[in-house]
Amino acid sequence: MNLEPLEIRADLKPVLEYLLEHRGFDFSGYHPPMLERRVRQRLEALSCHDFTAYYSYLRGNKDEIDKLLDAVTINVSRFFRDTLTFELIADQVLPWIIQEKNRTGDTSLRVWSAGCSRGEEPYSVAIIIHELLIREKQPVNQHIFATDIDLNVLKDAHEALYPASSIKNIKYRLLNKYLIPDKDCFRLIPEIRQKVSFSRYDMLDRKYGVPPESVFGDFDLVLCRNLLIYFSFEYQELIFKRLHRALADRGYLVLGMAETPPMAFRHHFKRVFEFSPIFQKS
Numbered sequence: 001m002n003l004e005p006l007e008i009r010a011d012l013k014p015v016l017e018y019l020l021e022h023r024g025f026d027f028s029g030y031h032p033p034m035l036e037r038r039v040r041q042r043l044e045a046l047s048c049h050d051f052t053a054y055y056s057y058l059r060g061n062k063d064e065i066d067k068l069l070d071a072v073t074i075n076v077s078r079f080f081r082d083t084l085t086f087e088l089i090a091d092q093v094l095p096w097i098i099q100e101k102n103r104t105g106d107t108s109l110r111v112w113s114a115g116c117s118r119g120e121e122p123y124s125v126a127i128i129i130h131e132l133l134i135r136e137k138q139p140v141n142q143h144i145f146a147t148d149i150d151l152n153v154l155k156d157a158h159e160a161l162y163p164a165s166s167i168k169n170i171k172y173r174l175l176n177k178y179l180i181p182d183k184d185c186f187r188l189i190p191e192i193r194q195k196v197s198f199s200r201y202d203m204l205d206r207k208y209g210v211p212p213e214s215v216f217g218d219f220d221l222v223l224c225r226n227l228l229i230y231f232s233f234e235y236q237e238l239i240f241k242r243l244h245r246a247l248a249d250r251g252y253l254v255l256g257m258a259e260t261p262p263m264a265f266r267h268h269f270k271r272v273f274e275f276s277p278i279f280q281k282s
């Protein structure tokens with residue numbers, strides 16, 4: 001396999017520089033073919049002949065930048081996305097973590113959802129933890145941090161109002177208990193909303209290795225799902241180094257279905273289940 005970094009084509013570079021200058025989004029580490037495909041969607045929607053023509057359009061139409069960002073940062077998510085993975089988190093991983101905490105007398109439980117989009121993922125974990133702790137006798141202080149690069153999705157995450165498409169994987173019992181119908185949508189109850197702290201954090205941030213709000217990492221569980229697919233190999237490695245450091249000893253990392261640790265990290269993470277991308281720091 002050729003692991004040489006792929007070059008971003010020259011006529012796409014001004015478009016990316018424009019995004020950096022006007023919105024602070026640095027896409028230089030993203031997988032070039034993915035970027036090209038996404039920007040091309042905008043070209044086609046506007047019938048622009050090439051990237052240069054699109055760049056002129058972008059500079060002359062102030063509404064276009066948001067449409068471009070939407071096309072490049074795909075925010076698709078849903079509650080309990082990948083049913084098996086979330087069942088394993090609920091039935092195995094979190095009970096193991098809590099059991100170990102009880103054994104050692106550690107009362108804090110730290111979770112990070114990196115690339116959380118509109119909050120469906122961290123809220124799913126918050127629901128699971130809430131359900132598990134109902135049965136627990138020991139007090140547990142939970143801290144669920146959720147971060148994304150995109151301020152618009154973080155705003156939606158705070159609102160916690162979801163269309164029907166976001167909730168189609170939720171069990172009826174949980175839907176009834178935690179989401180309230182609101183016109184055509186569903187709103188998460190405040191008790192779960194207040195368990196998650198959202199903040200903006202770029203996974204390639206040069207200053208902080210973990211979200212500054214979390215102060216230090218030491219996470220028992222990190223979910224970084226359907227985000228690595230955006231990045232070129234070298235940046236995937238950088239993000240993995242960061243995720244590895246952010247985890248507590250023997251902490252768990254959950255990836256997206258199509259993602260695996262890069263070669264250099266295979267011996268730092270042990271795969272826990274054959275059919276689900278859940279790994280333990282080793």
Ligand SMILES: C[S@@+](CC[C@H](N)C(=O)[O-])C[C@H]1O[C@@H](n2cnc3c(N)ncnc32)[C@H](O)[C@@H]1O
Nearest residue numbers: 073074075077115117148149150202203225226
């Ligand atoms: C496809 S969504 C995944 C949402 C959720 N983790 C899931 O699997 O359902 C990918 C998210 O990663 C975010 N993202 C992209 N680049 C990022 C970066 N450099 N730092 C932090 N988040 C980023 C996007 O804004 C988007 O919300």
